[in-house]
Amino acid sequence: MSEVTKVGIVVDGRSIEVVEGASLVDVLRLAGIDVPTLCWTRDVDPPLGTCRVCAVRVDGREVAACTLAVRAGMQVECAAPDLAELQQGVVELLFAEGNHFCPACEKSGDCELQTMGYRMGMTHSRFPYRFESYSLDYRGQRLMLERNRCIHCKRCTDLFTDDEGHRVFCFLGKGSQTQVVMDLEREAKLSEHKCDEAVALCPVGAILRKGRGFDRPIGTRASDTPERMDR
Amino acid sequence: MTQKKVIATTSLAGCFGCHMSLLDIDLRLLDLVEVVAFDRSPLTDIKTFTRRADIGLIEGGVCNDENVHVLRLFREHCDILVSMGACAIMGGLPALRNEIPLSECLEEAYLRVPTSAGGSRIIPHHPDLPKILDRVYPCHEIVKIDYFLPGCPPSAELIWRAVTGLLFGGADPIPRELIRYD
Incomplete structure (x- = not known):
């Protein structure tokens, strides 16, 4: 078992002791600080770092907290109002970039x-x-890709594999032309469970089960509950 | 008796769902009409402003030149202008046409549609008809909008809280827990 080294960092003026090399997002959350995240999922190393919603200020520079490993003496700012503004700005940009028609989306109510x-x-x-x-892309046997809603978080391309460990999704193209595509042969062999896993992994309504949707009444979806503000 | 506050409402490229949601405040409507008067609004059928409004509620996005005209009139005659609902805020379902060229939309609607009158080859273009814009615009891209009530439609509770809060004061007229996009 590797040795754990504790180091001191300062978060919003408060000194805390943390494990050196741990993800800054993990550390902040353990310290009770609510850092918003979208592409980030626990235990993924290296982190995806694609959405930038977890912006905080470290040593005077804005950075994505999920991409940073803590080191001794870090000065971290999370509570400044301009950071909340910046984080919301990133989310607003995602809404402006794609075509997010929530009233007509199958994932509405369960969308991160x-x-x-x-x-x-x-x-x-x-x-x-x-x-x-x-x-x-409707060509899949059970999955379809609704690219109007894709935020290019790379969860599906980097984290999803079929039962044999092969990746099923990848990016095609570059820059604003980048789009997610799926391996149709492997998609056709996915188990029911794996299909559901792919849909759940997508933080938006870009990966969907064909022939399914709007099957949960309003009031029973994740964001309909009073606890929806929680992660 | 203090003078009643004045509300004006309109539906641009909307479905009147937001107006229906406004009516869903149910019995509170009786309290509301004690302290406010509706001026230009589909609810009163008053077609032109008869006085300055304290608050204007805009339903629907901007899809034609008449919508632009009406929206500018509302901005001119209302102290506070509110985008009410997904369509006013980001175009909503009518904006699904935004990624399709306008000529294609018109041809599909008037020429290729199975219900067009036998052999009809006319896209309506009478000067009295509003001109369809190249795409559906959110209201705040045309005039300054002061507040936004998201939802399809926004809940009656959110409309009630916003209208009473903005007109008569009160903390947090658009509470976070009432925000919905669907």
Whole structure:
């Protein structure tokens, strides 16, 4: 078992002792500080670091907390109002970039992006909605890709594998042309359980089960409950 | 008796669902009409402003030149302007056409549609008809909007809290726990 070294860091003026090399997101949450995250999932190393919602200030620079390992003497700021503004700005940009028509989305009520907007008190995006055209992929046996909603978090491409350990999703193209695609042969062999896992892993409504949707009445979905502000 | 506050409402490219949700405040409507008067609104059928409004509630996005005209009139005549519902805020379901060229939308609606009158080859273009815009715009991209009530529709509770809070004061007129996007 490797040896654990404790180091001291300062978070919003408070000194705390933490495990050296641990993820800053983990450390902050253990310290009771609510850092918003979207692409981040526990125990993924290296972290995806794609959404940037977990922006905090470290030694005077804004960084994504999930991509940072703690080291001795770090000066971390989380509570500054401009950081909350920055984090909400990132979420608003995601809403403006894709075509997020929540009233018509199968994932509405169980969508992590939507819940993040609720938690931040976001009423609209201050950025112009782009209304770009994105293609859909219905060719899968049981899964479909609704790319209007994809936030390119890379959860499906990097974290999802089939029962044999093979990846099923990948990115195609670059920059604003980047789109998620799936291996149709492997998709066809996915078990029911694995299909559901892929849908649940997607933080938005981009990966969906074909022929299924809107099957949970309003009032019973994750974000309908009073605890929806919690992770 | 103090003078009643004035509310104006309109539905641009909307479905009137937000207005229905406003009516869903049920018996509180009776309390509301004690202290406010509705001016220009589909609820009163008053077509033009007869006085300045304290608050204007806009349902629907902006899909044609008449919507632009009405929205600008509301901005001119209302102290506080509120985008009410998903369509006013981001175009909503009518904005599903935004990624399709306008000519294609019109051809589909008037020329290729199975119910077009036998052999009809006309896209309506009478000067009295509003001109359809290239896409559906959120209201705040056309005029300054002061507050936003998300939802499809926003709940009656949110509309009640916002309208009474903005008109008569009170903490947090748009409480976070009432925000929904669907």
